[in-house]
Amino acid sequence: MSELVDIGELLARHREGKGWRALARAITVVENTPPWDVESPDVERPVYTIGFTGPPGAGKSTLVGRMIEAYSEAGARVGVVAIDPSSPISGGAVLGDRVRMEAHLEREGVYVRSLASRGSHGALASCARNVARMLEASGSFDVILIETVGAGQTEVAIAGLADTVVLVTVPGLGDAVQTIKAGLVELADIVVVNMADRPGVAETMRHFRLTLGHDVDVLKTTAIEGEGVSELRQNLEARWTRFVESGELVGRRREKELAEATLVAEEWVRACAKNGEGQSAHTMSEAVRVILEEAATTWRR
Ligand SMILES: Nc1nc2c(ncn2[C@@H]2O[C@H](COP(=O)(O)OP(=O)(O)OP(=O)(O)O)[C@@H](O)[C@H]2O)c(=O)[nH]1
Numbered sequence: 059m060s061e062l063v064d065i066g067e068l069l070a071r072h073r074e075g076k077g078w079r080a081l082a083r084a085i086t087v088v089e090n091t092p093p094w095d096v097e098s099p100d101v102e103r104p105v106y107t108i109g110f111t112g113p114p115g116a117g118k119s120t121l122v123g124r125m126i127e128a129y130s131e132a133g134a135r136v137g138v139v140a141i142d143p144s145s146p147i148s149g150g151a152v153l154g155d156r157v158r159m160e161a162h163l164e165r166e167g168v169y170v171r172s173l174a175s176r177g178s179h180g181a182l183a184s185c186a187r188n189v190a191r192m193l194e195a196s197g198s199f200d201v202i203l204i205e206t207v208g209a210g211q212t213e214v215a216i217a218g219l220a221d222t223v224v225l226v227t228v229p230g231l232g233d234a235v236q237t238i239k240a241g242l243v244e245l246a247d248i249v250v251v252n253m254a255d256r257p258g259v260a261e262t263m264r265h266f267r268l269t270l271g272h273d274v275d276v277l278k279t280t281a282i283e284g285e286g287v288s289e290l291r292q293n294l295e296a297r298w299t300r301f302v303e304s305g306e307l308v309g310r311r312r313e314k315e316l317a318e319a320t321l322v323a324e325e326w327v328r329a330c331a332k333n334g335e336g337q338s339a340h341t342m343s344e345a346v347r348v349i350l351e352e353a354a355t356t357w358r359r
Pocket residue numbers: 113114115116117118119120121151155158207208252253254255256279280281282283
């Protein structure tokens with residue numbers, strides 16, 4: 059069985075003051091390790107982790123760039139994880155995000171890291187979670203922003219990493235809820251109708267307000283102009299204060315980790331079944347048992 063990789067140990071050099079380079083190296087180790095072989099660090103001080111997700115081109119990167127600006131102007135140190143579930147590491151989308159965020163890379167206390175897809179949905183989500191936890195444990199950040207493009211299950215899994223999920227959408231998506239996967243809409247804590255400089259904003263906001271529950275806020279932004287960004291930040295901060303003061307945070311995080319573990323387990327069982335385990339079984343119950351046993355004995359090897 060493979061050895062567990064200890065995030066705390068990996069981070070030691072960074073903590074000793076070796077800077078971003080040491081952090082980047084540590085992240086690369088985590089990126090190249092199966093996510094379940096990474097030992098989560100003890101978190102001394104939880105760092106608010108905010109996920110931005112939504113359909114391609116909705117303005118997620120532009121909005122995240124604005125959030126970086128707003129947070130760092132308020133004196134916060136910002137860690138950013140940009141995830142592209144479809145493109146390889148050298149792919150255009152990841153580069154594009156880097157370029158769009160580049161203006162903010164030079165800011166002191168801002169660190170941006172891109173992750174590209176590898177393996178299954180669960181693996182990518184777990185890898186992203188490990189990277190986010192690493193940024194948290196590094197002690198170098200006051201807020202962590204995660205951006206991911208809309209891509210079904212991956213998006214749902216990744217959205218689940220964040221303490222608060224912001225669904226970024228645009229006006230006039232028609233019946234927006236149909237365009238955006240129902241599961242994702244359910245995951246959203248805040249819906250942002252971006253590109254509010256375009257027609258149909260009020261109608262789209264109304265549509266979401268009618269469709270979603272009361273605890274989901276529907277806001278609008280014009281990310282290119284920076285409009286609505288401070289309102290979004292206020293909303294996010296109020297949620298964080300509530301999580302911390304009510305003690306809700308711990309339970310929320312545990313729940314989300316369990317959902318992610320379930321996804322990983324499901325994928326593992328599916329992979330075993332696909333490999334033909336259970337084919338020689340004579341009965342359904344025997345097949346189930348063989349598949350589950352195979353899954354239990356082979357995972358993490
Ligand atoms: N008109 C208008 N355009 C915007 C606004 N926000 C972003 N854009 C533009 O929309 C395009 C896509 O923006 P991105 O920030 O790259 O969108 P994204 O959701 O990150 O895109 P992917 O990561 O490729 O899915 C860019 O050309 C932005 O300049 C806005 O508020 N109004």
